[in-house]
Amino acid sequence: MEKRGIGLNGDLMSTQVASALMRELKTGIYADAEKLPAEMELAGQYGVSRTVIRDALSDLENAGFIERVRGVGTVVNRRIVALDNRLDLKLEYSDMIWSMGSRPVVDSIVLREESASETAADRLGIPPGGRLIACRKRVLANRKPVIYSVDYIPQSIFDGIDYMALDWYQPIFDLLSKYCGLNVTNSITHVSATNGDSFIRSMLTPGEGAALLLLEEVSFCKLNRPVLYSLSYYTSFFDFTLLRKKF
Amino acid sequence: MEKRGIGLNGDLMSTQVASALMRELKTGIYADAEKLPAEMELAGQYGVSRTVIRDALSDLENAGFIERVRGVGTVVNRRIVALDNRLDLKLEYSDMIWSMGSRPVVDSIVLREESASETAADRLGIPPGGRLIACRKRVLANRKPVIYSVDYIPQSIFDGIDYMALDWYQPIFDLLSKYCGLNVTNSITHVSATNGDSFIRSMLTPGEGAALLLLEEVSFCKLNRPVLYSLSYYTSFFDFTLLRKKF
DNA sequence: AAGTGGTCTAGACCACTTC
DNA sequence: AAGTGGTCTAGACCACTTG
Secondary structure, eight states: OOOSOOOOOOSHHHHHHHHHHHHHHHTSTTTSSSOOOOHHHHHHHTSSSSHHHHHHHHHHHHSEEEEETTEEEEEEEEETTTTBBBTOOOHHHHHHHHHOOEEEEEEEEEEEEOOOOOHHHHEEEEETTTTEEEEEEOOOOOOTEEEEEEEEEEGGGGTTOOOOGOTSSOHHHHHHHHHHHOOEEEEEEEEEEEEHHHHHHHHHHOOOOOEEEEEEHHHEEGGGEEEEEEEEEETTTOEEEEEEOOO | OOSBBBBBSSBBHHHHHHHHHHHHHSSSSTOOOOOOOOOHHHHHHHTHHHHHHHHHHHHHHHHTTTEETTTTTTEOOOOHHHHOOOOOTTOOOOHHHHTTTTTTEEEEEEEEEEEOOOHHHHHHTOOOEEEEEEEEEEEETTTTEEEEEEEEEEEEGGGOGGGGSOTTTTTTHHHHHHHHOOOEEEEEEEEEEEEOHHHHHHOHHHHHHTTTEEEEEEEEEEGGGGEEEEEEEOOOTOOOEEEEOOO
């Protein structure tokens, strides 16, 4: 009898199949395909049941990469497969900068301990005035400033950790993962347009009359635990793309 | 033997269960619940197999409303259930305005036939210079201008239809659905911040120094067929929220 | 009629958390 | 040990599109 549930590298079968299919769709044997093979055929090829294939295809469909049509087959959405920086699927700015061919560089970090504002306390689910760590920083791409951000983290998250000694130049999600064992899974993000104040504009030096995109964001770990409240100002360097789908 | 696959009102069983659960989560018996009952128990209550329940829960989880944890149960994400205007789940501005307690009113419509720009042709997958219908309009909420938009639709979509006679005051998606039988299922949206030009600002009269949010969008029907290319400028009246999730 | 994806059933075992 | 969700199997029928 085959081992069930878990494949060789620890991932689930359906996850492995989904990754494999995605690879083939982007650069492999389905790179020019308009349709994928029938579900039963894929099941045979990968040596799994149709259920596994359908779970994998469900994931791809939810992300918009394919569309399944009865009587027709599994149709590839080429335009969506080709998209690179999906705001709705990525949480990390550094990935975005890398995939745009630049190297993200962080400068002028200011780390402080502060009392939570009413807003911050509400978003993070802590008492007003609770202790926060505030990390203000600027990110450059190709030597040009592209992001200015303020990240607030409850001090309680760093219980027993000398957070001042940590390397705050790395992406904040990496830091939370490495030193606190907290993996951010999703964020609620408010998007708006602004011109910023004179300080923000002096940090980002956008062109005359250029507006900034502001993302106000609460990030969560497993079980909906809020761990990060952040305000990020983005210059027009970024091309934010997202897929909107009816529920 | 029970009828399979389709329930009383034409919806799928899993879709019906998902809707029912969503209703209970928002205002029903699970309005204050931290967890949903076990899958087997739900299966019993709704008189369906565990598979149906799991399909329904999968949909809710994909939209972020619940989280399923092994050994624990199905946990409700209250903050996400409480969100109202999800940019990633809604395609229609009028819904958003209604749910903010205002009535959307469209004024100053300008309908023209134009040749496709290179950009528009590319986005809509038609030859450059192809015939387009351009609909420019302004939307008011509570008598204040809140959106200015330009919608481009390939003329071929209206083959044999006297499009000039249609009611362009209704949402464009309703129009496409009613008269062309085309239901928009998703959109690729580019988000950016801008200050607009003097014309846009005269239409929207944002406050001094207030920036505008620009959504540049291609909307698709079944089989990834592009039917609408639009540019929409939004004032700060709108609170755009979206859920970002790791793929 | 044949082939596709969509759904459903019944049953099984696995991984995890809690008691 | 008991209960949860996660995965998988094998098989069935349904709805739809295409030839």
